[in-house]
Amino acid sequence: MANPILRQKLASRQFITAPGIQDMIAAVIANKVGFDIVYGSGYWTVASAYGLPDAGIASVTQMVDRMATLVRTCNAAVVADADTGFGGLLNVHHTVQAYEQAGITAIQIEDQEFPKKCGHTPGKRVVPAEEMADKIRVAVEARRDENFLIIARTDARQSEGLEGVLHRMKLYAEAGADILFPEALTSDEEARIVTSSLDKPMMANxxxxxxxxxxxxxxLQSLGYSMAIFPAMTSLAAAAAMESALLNLKQTGTSLSPDVPLFNFKEFCxxxxxxxxxxxxxxWAR
Structure with missing residues (x-):
């Protein structure tokens, strides 16, 4: 079952800050800190689990398995990246139902051509707007739980400009998306223009x-957003910490250093x- 907390927070206009969670170590640390909504990032999940780029290489089966494990590990509701829906309309239908059965609270679908690219890297190409609108209609119809929300993302900013973003956001809202996600906007002014264009919750990346x-x-709230994801923060922080620790080990031959903080092992257990x-x-000891 989807966690109703996301729908409830949006309805009460509570701003939502969701950290990206790339693996289960990050998940248990997020549990300790106390987040009620987290984000299962496609980019960082695939990098962490498979050592691959976010380029449509991981399959829907791999992603659902990873997200289901994240749901099991997290105390928080999970908003999950589902790329393009992993294909055409039939693929979107089955993707939505698989993510919902895994216990996800919201699914993000984007309007890139398949295979997709990371939204902040070169080479993105988008499908026709009506094709994506049909994907949203299929996704809305496929879900069984009203608390399972559909997030429609557009990557049109770099190829079609702000007008393309506005046109697509309007179509996706009319198709039934619960949350709109204008990806890779480049300024606060662009954010204000987009968020003021429609009376729908919008997500910032x-x-x-x-x-x-x-x-x-x-x-971000003052710019008109309802929620924000910080997908890269934990992964980049972990990568920086690991590099520092490994350099220290290589140079000194020991893990001990005042410049390399280590999490308490007993607490992690x-x-x-x-x-x-x-x-x-x-x-059960005998």
Whole structure:
């Protein structure tokens, strides 16, 4: 079942900040910090699980399996990247039902040609707007739970300009999308123009290193957004920390350094569930 919290927060106009979660270590740390909504990023999930670029290489089966594991591990509701729906209209239908059965709360579908590209890298091409609108109609019809929300993303900014974004957002809203996602806008002014164009919740992508300026939650809300994802933050932070630790080990021959903070091992054992294992072993010891 989809978690109703996302629909409830949107209805009450509470701004939503969702960190990207690339693997289950990030998931248990997010549990500790206390987020109620997280984002299952396609880019970073595929990079973490398979060491591959976000270029439509991972299959729907691989992505659903990964997202289902994320749902099982997270205390939070999961908003999941589903690329282009992994094909045509029939693929979209089955993708929606597979993600819903996995316990996802919202699914993001984009209007790129398949295979897609990361929204903040070169070479993106979009499908005709009506083709994407049909995908949204199919997605809306395929879902069984009203709390399972459909997010329509457009990558048209770089090929069709802001007018293309506005045209597509209007079509996708009319097709039944619950949330609109104008990807890779390049300024606050563009954000204001797009968010004021339709009375629909809109999502911002705060992709560190990408085309959109990074803004804080208060600023994004003032720009007219209802929610923001920060898909790259945990992955880039983890990569930087690992590089630092590995360089220290290579140079000094030890893991110990005041410049390389390490998470407490005993606490991590608890976060990952070893206390339940120890309790089980104690109960059944002979």
């Amino acid at each position: 705060m992709a560190d290193g990408g085309l959109t300026p990074i803004r804080d939650a208060k600023t 608890s976060l990952i569930g070893f206390e339940d294992v120890w309790a089980f072993d104690k109960k």
